Amino acid sequence: xxxxxxxxxxxxxxxxxxxxxxxxxxxxxxxxxxxxxxxxxxxxxxxxxxxxxxxxxxxxxxxxxxxxxxxxxxxxxxxxxxxxxxxxxxxxxxxxxxxxxxxxxxxxxxxxxxxxxxxxxxxxxxxxxxxxxxxxxxxxxxxxxxxxxxxxxxxxxxxxxxxxxxxxxxxxxxxxxxxxxxxxxxxxxxxxxxxxxxxxxxxxxxxxxxxxxxxxxxxxxxxxxxxxxxxxxxxxxxxxxxxxxxxxxxxxxxxxxxxxxxxxxxxxxxxxxxxxxxxxxxxxxxxxxxxxxxxxxxxxxxxxxxxxxxxxxxxxxxxxxxxxxxxxxxxxxxxxxxxxxxxxxxxxxxxxxxxxxxxxxxxxxxxxxxxxxxxxxxxxxxxxxxxxxxxxxxxxxxxxxxxxxxxx
Amino acid sequence: xxxxxxxxxxxxxxxxxxxxxxxxxxxxxxxxxxxxxxxxxxxxxxxxxxxxxxxxxxxxxxxxxxxxxxxxxxxxxxxxxxxxxxxxxxxxxxxxxxxxxxxxxxxxxxxxxxxxxxxxxxxxxxxxxxxxxxxxxxxxxxxxxxxxxxxxxxxxxxxxxxxxxxxxxxxxxxxxxxxxxxxxxxxxxxxxxxxxxxxxxxxxxxxxxxxxxxxxxxxxxxxxxxxxxxxxxxxxxxxxxxxxxxxxxxxxxxxxxxxxxxxxxxxxxxxxxxxxxxxxxxxxxxxxxxxxxxxxxxxxxxxxxxxxxxxxxxxxxxxxxxxxxxxxxxxxxxxxxxxxxxxxxxxxxxxxxxxxxxxxxxxxxxxxxxxxxxxxxxxxxxxxxxxxxxxxxxxxxxxxxxxxxxxx
Numbered sequence: 001x002x003x004x005x006x007x008x009x010x011x012x013x014x015x016x017x018x019x020x021x022x023x024x025x026x027x028x029x030x031x032x033x034x035x036x037x038x039x040x041x042x043x044x045x046x047x048x049x050x051x052x053x054x055x056x057x058x059x060x061x062x063x064x065x066x067x068x069x070x071x072x073x074x075x076x077x078x079x080x081x082x083x084x085x086x087x088x089x090x091x092x093x094x095x096x097x098x099x100x101x102x103x104x105x106x107x108x109x110x111x112x113x114x115x116x117x118x119x120x121x122x123x124x125x126x127x128x129x130x131x132x133x134x135x136x137x138x139x140x141x142x143x144x145x146x147x148x149x150x151x152x153x154x155x156x157x158x159x160x161x162x163x164x165x166x167x168x169x170x171x172x173x174x175x176x177x178x179x180x181x182x183x184x185x186x187x188x189x190x191x192x193x194x195x196x197x198x199x200x201x202x203x204x205x206x207x208x209x210x211x212x213x214x215x216x217x218x219x220x221x222x223x224x225x226x227x228x229x230x231x232x233x234x235x236x237x238x239x240x241x242x243x244x245x246x247x248x249x250x251x252x253x254x255x256x257x258x259x260x261x262x263x264x265x266x267x268x269x270x271x272x273x274x275x276x277x278x279x280x281x282x283x284x285x286x287x288x289x290x291x292x293x294x295x296x297x298x299x300x301x302x303x304x305x306x307x308x309x310x311x312x313x314x315x316x317x318x319x320x321x322x323x324x325x326x327x328x329x330x331x332x333x334x335x336x337x338x339x340x341x342x343x344x345x346x347x348x349x350x351x352x353x354x355x356x357x358x359x360x361x362x363x364x365x366x367x368x369x370x371x372x373x374x375x376x377x378x379x380x381x382x383x384x385x386x387x388x389x390x391x392x393x394x395x396x397x398x399x400x401x402x403x404x405x406x407x408x
Numbered sequence: 409x410x411x412x413x414x415x416x417x418x419x420x421x422x423x424x425x426x427x428x429x430x431x432x433x434x435x436x437x438x439x440x441x442x443x444x445x446x447x448x449x450x451x452x453x454x455x456x457x458x459x460x461x462x463x464x465x466x467x468x469x470x471x472x473x474x475x476x477x478x479x480x481x482x483x484x485x486x487x488x489x490x491x492x493x494x495x496x497x498x499x500x501x502x503x504x505x506x507x508x509x510x511x512x513x514x515x516x517x518x519x520x521x522x523x524x525x526x527x528x529x530x531x532x533x534x535x536x537x538x539x540x541x542x543x544x545x546x547x548x549x550x551x552x553x554x555x556x557x558x559x560x561x562x563x564x565x566x567x568x569x570x571x572x573x574x575x576x577x578x579x580x581x582x583x584x585x586x587x588x589x590x591x592x593x594x595x596x597x598x599x600x601x602x603x604x605x606x607x608x609x610x611x612x613x614x615x616x617x618x619x620x621x622x623x624x625x626x627x628x629x630x631x632x633x634x635x636x637x638x639x640x641x642x643x644x645x646x647x648x649x650x651x652x653x654x655x656x657x658x659x660x661x662x663x664x665x666x667x668x669x670x671x672x673x674x675x676x677x678x679x680x681x682x683x684x685x686x687x688x689x690x691x692x693x694x695x696x697x698x699x700x701x702x703x704x705x706x707x708x709x710x711x712x713x714x715x716x717x718x719x720x721x722x723x724x725x726x727x728x729x730x731x732x733x734x735x736x737x738x739x740x741x742x743x744x745x746x747x748x749x750x751x752x753x754x755x756x757x758x759x760x761x762x763x764x765x766x767x768x769x770x771x772x773x774x775x776x777x778x779x780x781x782x783x784x785x786x787x788x789x790x791x792x793x794x795x796x797x798x799x800x801x802x803x804x805x806x807x808x809x810x811x812x813x814x815x816x
Binding site: 019058064071075078082083086 | 465466470473480491495504507
């Protein structure tokens with residue numbers, strides 16, 4: 001008998017029919033001889049509706065009360081899903097985040113999971129119930145409700161899997177798993193059967209929208225093996241687990257792309273070395289997430305720094321940097337470029353295979369695609385290209401590493 | 409400085425504008441130098457919407473999960489009301505039933521309040537917050553959510569008032585208070601300034617829809633003085649408190665009417681004395697609330713019993729009694745009469761004033777109104793009349809006791 005945690009997102013429980021579909025899947029899993037915990041999100045659209053209601057009251061509602069309001073979304077889902085299972089003749093019991101013992105810390109609307117006292121959940125499993133747990137929420141030490149922010153339900157599922165020592169955590173979504181590239185862009189992209197946590201992390205942070213990085217980090221930290229799979233079919237998904245030697249046989253596992261990127265360059269910097277901190281502090285104060293950072297010094301001794309960021313942040317970044325520009329140098333200048341995209345290749349095999357970068361840039365050059373900023377980690381190479389070139393870039397790099405033959 | 413608990417029902421928080429109105433009232437109360445706890449219901453219509461959603465899933469949803477679902481209604485109200493107060497520049501903190509320490513026992517969907525650990529609420533009051541507490545809900549010892557059934561928010565408010573030792577509990581509703589009779593029926597009906605718990609109880613159980621009897625009982629048990637008043641104006645309401653001698657100066661305080669009544673009579677009973685238990689058990693099993701019971705023995709030694717009940721229960725009562733009829737006697741017969749109404753006069757002064765019953769029946773006889781079954785308590789006289797006669801009956805009895813001159 002295995003213990004399986006299954007997470008269902010908002011679209012998987014978006015209608016009563018879909019809730020019934022999830023109920024059937026949970027029952028099948030239990031009938032297969034397993035103990036089952038479901039972690040569910042609010043019905044799709046519900047969270048937006050509640051946010052709109054709050055904004056009817058005021059522009060900037062206090063986050064502690066937003067949490068109280070938003071937590072009702074998942075609470076409705078767990079009750080309805082539990083009813084659907086009961087209706088099919090099986091035992092189910094719902095748990096809010098607080099009832100499931102999910103203890104949080106940090107700020108409202110972006111709480112972090114501290115620990116989970118899963119004793120009530122474990123008792124219900126031992127009593128033969130299918131346990132239905134509200135994702136995205138927990139309770140702080142002062143008894144207030146916390147929600148966990150974007151991707152919070154994935155985090156709830158993985159943390160619950162760690163707490164109950166689940167054999168497997170299945171993250172159900174509307175895609176079959178993690179692909180070698182976005183199949184809408186690269187037609188012969190393949191589902192990747194197994195990935196390491198590090199690869200999943202690099203893909204998450206380089207544009208693959210399947211999961212938030214912090215959920216993957218949590219899984220890595222607690223050794224939770226999880227599988228990303230489709231709630232509408234029974235296809236095997238992508239399993240994410242600790243790295244093993246077999247994974248190194250391939251230099252590159254996947255290609256991620258991220259659109260809507262912009263670059264900001266500050267040049268003519270003559271200020272002393274503190275200038276990087278000065279620039280990054282100004283951007284952080286404006287709540288802008290900077291992604292790639294490239295710095296160098298020109299032959300005239302003046303420094304220049306470039307950053308990429310989401311295009312929607314460009315205006316705010318420009319405004320924030322304008323105010324510190326005079327402190328950077330008498331002739332310091334700001335240059336911006338929108339309309340960029342990012343291409344990343346990811347794979348743990350990169351560590352032991354040489355020539356990966358050469359293959360990436362050669363294939364792009366052969367296709368006549370100019371590259372811009374470049375950044376690398378141990379298992380990732382990222383370059384910016386013109387937004388207009390990103391799809392072709394993805395296809396030629398995908399082909400150069402024969403990624404269409406992965407999951408044979 | 410006084411501590412005031414104010415309860416606002418679903419229609420008082422039914423729209424964002426009305427929520428703002430309630431926020432203003434709470435702030436005014438606090439600015440008047442008081443500590444304030446608001447107990448609120450779900451926005452009107454919300455509970456029905458959630459029930460409909462549950463019934464989309466299944467016909468007979470488990471009550472434990474109905475509680476989880478329905479409790480989200482008040483949870484949304486408390487968050488929105490708290491936001492509205494914050495928006496106006498004042499401090500508010502919301503509490504679900506569980507967070508407010510409302511501990512319950514009994515069954516799901518009709519839980520009973522066990523006790524309240526109000527320490528968190530008291531702390532928040534001491535910290536200068538307006539406390540917003542979800543009515544209608546609490547938490548059982550096993551950590552499950554209980555809702556309190558019909559009128560549950562009134563009960564929450566009165567129990568909270570007892571727990572925090574409030575100076576006053578104000579039950580805000582859409583009427584100005586308790587009237588000597590329904591003003592839609594008797595045009596010169598007056599608002600009653602002060603009532604005893606017993607009078608309020610008799611009026612509640614004889615058709616006056618202002619409050620459920622169990623909330624009044626709870627208030628009586630814990631000596632909570634409460635006031636029924638209108639959330640849309642600032643008129644003083646009806647204060648309900650311990651009986652005092654001044655209240656006895658009037659023989660009759662009010663006239664209640666209840667429509668949609670039916671009578672069932674079982675005649676020809678020859679069974680031994682256990683027959684009453686047999687009949688009432690059959691009706692209880694069918695979940696029929698019997699109201700008046702009149703029993704006597706005819707000169708032929710055969711017994712007959714009559715009951716009143718809500719007209720909607722008549723079919724079920726007939727079916728339930730048919731099955732026990734053969735055991736009551738070989739010629740036992742069932743008779744039913746629908747289309748009845750009940751008229752009650754209530755007043756603690758009845759104990760010391762004689763001739764109240766005579767005045768009731770004389771005034772009805774003078775108006776040519778036939779009376780049917782009669783039942784009395786120490787402070788109430790009830791009679792059935794034809795439904796067609798009930799309004800005229802109310803008017804003539806109201807006039808006979810000069811109730812239009814009460815609150816001069």
